[in-house]
Amino acid sequence: xxxxxxxxxxxxxxxxxxxxxxxxxxxxxxxxxxxxxxxxxxxxxxxxxxxxxxxxxxxxxxxxxxxxxxxxxxxxxxxxxxxxxxxxxxxxxxxxxxxxxxxxxxxxxxxxxxxxxxxxxxxxxxxxxxxxxxxxxxxxxxxxxxxxxxxxxxxxxxxxxxxxxxxxxxxxxxxxxxxxxxxxxxxxxxxxxxxxxxxxxxxxxxxxxxxxxxxxxxxxxxxxxxxxxxxxxxxxxxxxxxxxxxxxxxxxxxxxxxxxxxxxxxxxxxxxxxxxxxxxxxxxxxxxxxxxxxxxxxxxxx
Amino acid sequence: xxxxxxxxxxxxxxxxxxxxxxxxxxxxxxxxxxxxxxxxxxxxxxxxxxxxxxxxxxxxxxxxxxxxxxxxxxxxxxxxxxxxxxxxxxx
Numbered sequence: 001x002x003x004x005x006x007x008x009x010x011x012x013x014x015x016x017x018x019x020x021x022x023x024x025x026x027x028x029x030x031x032x033x034x035x036x037x038x039x040x041x042x043x044x045x046x047x048x049x050x051x052x053x054x055x056x057x058x059x060x061x062x063x064x065x066x067x068x069x070x071x072x073x074x075x076x077x078x079x080x081x082x083x084x085x086x087x088x089x090x091x092x093x094x095x096x097x098x099x100x101x102x103x104x105x106x107x108x109x110x111x112x113x114x115x116x117x118x119x120x121x122x123x124x125x126x127x128x129x130x131x132x133x134x135x136x137x138x139x140x141x142x143x144x145x146x147x148x149x150x151x152x153x154x155x156x157x158x159x160x161x162x163x164x165x166x167x168x169x170x171x172x173x174x175x176x177x178x179x180x181x182x183x184x185x186x187x188x189x190x191x192x193x194x195x196x197x198x199x200x201x202x203x204x205x206x207x208x209x210x211x212x213x214x215x216x217x218x219x220x221x222x223x224x225x226x227x228x229x230x231x232x233x234x235x236x237x238x239x240x241x242x243x244x245x246x247x248x249x250x251x252x253x254x255x256x257x258x259x260x261x262x263x264x265x266x267x268x269x270x271x272x273x274x275x276x277x278x279x280x281x282x283x284x285x286x287x288x289x290x291x292x293x294x295x296x297x298x299x300x301x302x
Numbered sequence: 303x304x305x306x307x308x309x310x311x312x313x314x315x316x317x318x319x320x321x322x323x324x325x326x327x328x329x330x331x332x333x334x335x336x337x338x339x340x341x342x343x344x345x346x347x348x349x350x351x352x353x354x355x356x357x358x359x360x361x362x363x364x365x366x367x368x369x370x371x372x373x374x375x376x377x378x379x380x381x382x383x384x385x386x387x388x389x390x391x392x393x
Contacts, residue, residue: 141372143360145381148352235354247361248370259365 006106006157009216010209019208020113023201027116030197034123037194044135044185049073050080051188052181055174055278057244060270063261071253078249080188081136083174084128086243087195089142090167091125097160106157113205120198131191140248150232152225158213162233162291165206169282170240172199211289218290230292237282237296241275242266321366322392326384328362341385351381367391 010016044050053072056079058064067075095118101107102114132139149159172195178184179193218226245265250258265271279296286292318326330339333350345351351359359381364371369391380390 141370141374143357143373144353145356145360145373145378146353147346147356147378148349232354239354239357243357247364259361262361 005216006213007108009212010107010109013212016208016212017109019204020110023205024113024116026201027113027120032194034127034194038127038190039187040130040134041187044077044187046077047073048185049076049183050185051076051083052174052178052184055177057241057271057274058265059274061265061268063265063268064270067255071255075249075253075255078136078252079244079246081132081138081252082140082246082249083244084132084191085140087128087171088125088132088139089144090171091121091128092142094164094167095121095125097164101157110205110209117202117205120202124195124198127191127194131187140246143243150228152221152228154220155217155225155229158210158217159229159232161206161210161213163236165203165210165285166233166237166240166282168199168203168206169285170237170278172196172203173278173281175199207285207289210291214289214291227293233286233291234296237279238275241278319392322388324366325359325362325387328359329384339384341388342383344382345384346378346382356381363387363391 047070050073053059053076056064056072056076058067058075058079064072098114098118098121102118103111107114129139175192175196179189179196181189217229221229245262247258247262250261255261276296283292283295287295326339329345329350330336332355333348336343336348336350339345339350343350360371371391376390380386
């Protein structure tokens with residue numbers, strides 16, 4: 001897609017501009033100071049769940065059945081630190097990509113809203129990092145390296161926003177559930193609640209722009225190229241769920257042979273059902289927007 | 303094999319470490335059409351390693367080298383060829 005084509009498509013869509021206007025208004029209306037919003041107790045109880053157990057990748061697998069209850073709770077602490085660490089690294093990629101596009105000719109129309117996204121995401125990164133460092137003493141290191149993607153010319157903008165949307169949709173499934181889980185400490189619930197509130201706007205934006213950029217690709221790419229994009233995104237979705245199984249978290253929870261444990265969890269039929277549940281919302285959007293011709297393959301589900 | 307081959311040096315002087323053998327098997331299984339993979343074959347250019355497959359490869363590498371690898375501390379060039387992987391992670 002050329003510069004003019006992207007700009008023309010975004011400028012020519014009245015509905016997109018209305019949505020952007022509403023999102024800017026909401027961001028201005030709901031603006032808050034994150035640096036003063038949270039109560040950060042000195043420590044969180046180690047004998048409680050830090051993460052909704054049903055949202056842990058191990059839940060329902062043989063590995064879970066073998067863990068005594070105190071070990072499950074310890075694992076919930078380190079898996080939650082991994083979850084927030086993934087957020088820190090995902091936000092770094094998001095900021096990098098949005099900053100690279102703001103006030104360029106292609107993205108003149110959404111640039112006003114990009115300012116809000118950049119500001120809000122910077123704050124999210126701050127409170128996720130603060131949580132990890134305060135209660136885990138570290139942020140787990142980034143694991144992904146950007147190498148070759150599907151290699152389809154002109155699909156870069158679409159792929160960037162689609163990857164960001166997959167990341168935000170997946171995280172929001174966790175935030176929404178954990179914000180209302182009264183088994184979790186109030187600070188944990190608050191972090192998830194605040195993130196969910198802001199992300200609902202970012203997801204609304206992401207869905208709009210991803211659907212528009214794909215509609216444009218449908219006019220210019222062949223079936224084979226569209227199928228390659230679909231396959232790539234499905235692989236990206238499965239990889240995103242797999243990243244919730246971090247060997248370092250098993251190690252920190254005192255679970256031996258962390259890499260073998262990870263393989264067992266990922267190979268479990270219960271984990272396939274888990275992946276289906278946490279990806280359902282993203283999958284539905286992709287199918288309804290015509291980005292996926294079919295849902296995720298059954299092997300990735302059960 | 304040429305004497306400079308870091309993957310299988312002559313005279314058994316520098317045998318392939320067990321861990322590297324696992325890693326090689328994994329790489330070959332990703333693109334069987336490339337056969338045994340020459341030590342200087344470009345794994346990134348030829349998509350033996352790509353974005354989606356990288357994390358699984360990284361975990362395999364960690365498991366067989368016994369060291370946690372932070373992406374902050376490495377570059378894509380460290381994964382470019384089998385020769386580079388051996389030099390960087392199996393020395």
